[in-house]
Amino acid sequence: MTDTSLSPLADRADAPAAPPRPPDGLGLTWRPLRRDDAEALTRLLNAVEEADGAPYRTAVPEAQERFDGDWHDPTTDTITGVDADGVLRAYAQVTALPGDVRTIRAFLDGGVDPQWRGRGVGRAVLAWSEGRGRQLLARSTAAVPGRLAVHIQESATATARLLTAAGFRPVRYYDDMRRSLAEPLPLADPPAGIRLVPWSADLEEQVRLAHNEAFADHWGSEPRNAEQWAQHRSMFAPMWSTVAVDEATGEVAGYLMSGRYEQDWAVNGFSFGYVELLGVRPGWRRRGLAPSLLVAAMTAYRADGMQYAVLGVDSANQSGAHGLYERLGFEAQHREIMYSIEL
Known part of the structure; x- marks a missing residue:
């Protein structure tokens, strides 16, 4: 929907002609990231994650x-700083998603090797990222809000200071919650007329459309097109994922997608199944469908020997999801913060 009180985003983005290149004298050579950097980038990401207290480690896939x-477009939307030995010491990637309609967003992601911090590299990477992000936002002529967004761990206090100095402000908090599977699981049968079925490829498009409808009223959510929906599936666990089907109409009423992040088990000290996405379409809400999907997932996790169920939730989720998870025995463990500049 167009907000007539706003001018076109292209006029508000204040985009530079070119993102500011990191200055000379930092001891690094700068170039775009390449696909063949994946293993080196993984090592850098893991070093950043460990230093920032993240409860996960990125895997090569x-x-x-x-x-x-x-x-x-890695040639324009990424940058990496390489030292004299050819080791990646800093990186940035800026992403604007094609499905955004209500708020046009540019996500800024970056980091600096802990051994190279305190030299001004982080400020340079953030300045480049903001400049590129503003360029991406400026491609839109829609009269809708724009957002430059950065997600960080609450424990990454140095990064928080860097973002604050650059004009970013904390606007949203996301809790990682876990639930021991050694404790008895509640009974939560699906509502009458709803059948829970295993995840299958022939339901993918229906689930995507159900997701877009289920999350249309969630803060910060935008519709996903078919290509976006199919991306980032390297850790997807279809055997732990479930679709709720209305028996009378054949429509998808809700769904739960799970991930299996084995590389994170040692970091956390326990094995777990991860709830990637859980959604119920508005017409099927308040009938106990979400708890039945969660219990089905936890039952599958436990059957495969997992010790915990883990999920992430917006702490201010207006659907009451946080309270639902607490009633099912989930407890908050870590927090992520989204900093942004709102345009």
Whole structure:
């Protein structure tokens, strides 16, 4: 929907002619990231994640996925700083998703090797990222809000100071929650007329459309097109994923997608199944469908020997999801913060 009080985003983005290149004298050579950097980038990402207290570690397939999708152009949307020995010491990637309609967003992601911090590299990377992000936002002539967004761990206090100094402000908080599978699971049968079926390829498009409808009223959510929906599946666990089908109409009423992140188990000290996405379409809400999907997932996790179920949730989710998870025994463990500049 167009907001008549706003001018076109292209007029508000304040985009530079070119993103500011990191200055000389930092001891690094700068170039775009390449797909064949995936393993080196993974090592850098892991070093950043460890230093920032992240409860996860990026795997090589996930790093490779950063180059997938027609909306990614590594030659213009990424940068990396390489030292004299050819080691990647800093990186940035800016992503604007093609499906955004209500708020046009540019996501800024970057990091600096802990051994290279405190030299001004982080400021330079952030300045480049903001400049490129503003360029991507300026491609839109829609009279809708724009957002430059950065997600960081709450424990990454130095990064928080860097973002604050650059004009970013914390606007949203996301909790990682876990639930022990050693504790008894509640009974949560699906509502009458709803059948839970295993994830299958022939339901993919129906689930995508159900997702877009289910999340249309969620803060920060935008519709996903078919290509976006199919991306970032390297850790997808279809055997732990479920679709709720209305028996009378054959429509998808809800769904739960799970991920299997084995590389994160040692970091956390336990094995777990991860709830990637959980959605219920408005016409099927308040009938107990979400709990039945969660219990089905937890049952599958436990059957495969997992010790915990883990999920992430917007702490201010207006659907009451946070309270639902607490009632099912989930407890908050880590927090992520989204900093942004709103345009």
